[in-house]
Amino acid sequence: MKKKHRGQALLRRDAAKLFAAVCVTFVLARALFDQRPRRDKNGLRIKEIQRIQAGTLSAKEFFAKFGDDVPVIVEGEVKHHPAFNMSFDTLKEACGKSMVETKVFDRNSKLWGGLVDKKYMLLSEYVDNHVLNQGNQTSGEPPRYLTAGLGLPQICPRLELYAPVPKYVSLSVFPIDGAQYKQTKKRNQLIMPVMFIGNKGTKTEMHVDMMLGPFWMSVYSGSKTFRVVTYWDARRRWDLFNKRGKGNHLIDHTRWERGGEIMEIWNPNLDIFPEVGEVTIYEGKVNAGDWIYLPSAAFHGVRNDDLSWGITINALYPATMNKQVDVCADSGYRLSCDGYYGYSDCPMKSFLTTSSWLKKWALKQCYRQSALVQGLKREFDESRARDMFLHEISGFENYQSWCQGQCELYRTHARAFGMGAHLLENVCRQCQS
Known part of the structure; x- marks a missing residue:
């Protein structure tokens, strides 16, 4: 009798194991199916762009898992940033006297992202007329999009306390002022980060960013949908350098035109642009509190699904440097993609005037021998990456000393930055708050 019960127990146990194995197999198969492209x-x-939850991976684990190969959305990554809780009225109070750049989308424009009609205005004016009230839209004017123009250090330095740089990308080679760095050994941030604010329907069409580096964005309000094509996929399937006269000039910062029609990633005509149907288009919605990463030189279009604002920086990270150099060399060094060496305190600049494979080798050696880059890499390898404020990244002890450093820099180089008295006064006044 005991043997019979024991046999039944073993059968039940084996059946449970089999059922669990079937369930796991089903879940894995479903996950693989969900990751397959659909038409x-x-x-x-x-x-669909891959998604992970905040806190799942360290910066080192993130790049070990995803490399610089695919776009990734980290859900909830920036919800703890003070900017996540800012209303547009609060943003206006903090930065209302800042001068910002706005544009409108024109589907017939060949310019970067399809954005035209640049107008500068105070942030308070933009928020009142184009965000909260949308008054100008009733007159038939397209909605205005606050786009990358002057960076936060130049227009609203106090915002750095609300929007730190996320841990994945805080140890970076940023655009800096070389002369200032040699004098102070402080990596003064000059032109980044930049803001994007837009109402529902504002968008940028398919484009690639200057310097062909990686891209990221922290979204603090609303939601945005991204459509992304990786560089190497586009390279294989598109006439990316227009060698066959197919009208593709995306790599040269103009839109793709053929037969009098311009390619639109949100509504493409595959009869005229059949190649667009050949690549994998990664798509994903980035909600308030999320963070998105795109690999080096990824072509992307962005659509605001509702009133949205976010912050982004173009920089280069220790885990992505070799791959960015590979892309840069393959592109023929377009869009100043080799320019990061100038921000890296590179000891081999004389080699970088050469061409072909020697320049590619020299760029990689430049980063390997740069004390600045190796210091960043050491911190990254030791898993010391964390959210950082701009003043920390720039080598200052606190916000006030960093802001005052920006103020003095702009006083000295106001003309080079195109900063009038109003902008300069606005920056320097914020250093006291």
Whole structure:
């Protein structure tokens, strides 16, 4: 009798194991199926951008898992940033006297992202007329998009306390002033980060960023949908350098035109642009509190699904340097993609005037021998990456000393930065708050 019960128990145990194995297999198969590209109604090959939860991976683990190969959304990564709780009225109170750059989208424009009609205005004016009230839209004017113009250090330095640089990308080679660095050994941030604010329907069409580096954005309000094509996929399937006269000038900062029609990633005509249906288009919605990463030289279009604002920086990270150099060399060094060496305190600048494979080798050696880069890499390898304020990244002890450093820098170089008395006064006044 005991043997019979024991046999039944073993059968139940084996059945439970088999059921668990089947469930795991089903879940894995479903996950793999969900990651396969699908064809949308326009015939595009769409694949969902991978998503992970905040706190799942360290910076080192993040790049070990994803490399610089695919876009990734980290859900909830910046919810703890003070900017996540800012209303547009609060933003106006903090930065209302700052001068910002706005544009409108023109589907017929060949310019970067399809954005035209640049207008400067106070942030308070933009928020009142184009965000909260949207008054100008009733007159038939397209909605204005606050786009990357002057960086926060030049328009609203106090915002650095609300929007730190996330841990994944805080140990970076940033655009700096070389002369200032030699004098102070402090990596003064000059032109980044930049803000993007726009109402529902504002967008940028497919483009690639200057310097062909990685891209990231912290989204603090609303939501944005990204469509992304990786560089190497585009390289394989598109006439990326227009060698066959197919009208593709995306790599040269103009839109793709053929037969009098311009390619639109949100509504493409595959009869005219059949190649768009051949690449994998990564798509994903980035909600308030999320953070998105795109690999080096990724082509992307961004659409605001509702009133949204976010912050971004173009920089280069220890884990991505070799791959960015590979892309840069393959592109023929377009869009100043080799320019990061100038911000890296590179000891081999004389080699970088050469061409072809020697320049590619020299760029990689430049980063390997740069004391600045190796210091960043050491911190990264030791898993010391964390959220950082701009003043910390720049080598200052606190916000006030960093802001005053910006103020003095702009006083000395106001003309070079195109800063009038109003902008300069606005920056320097914020150093006391």
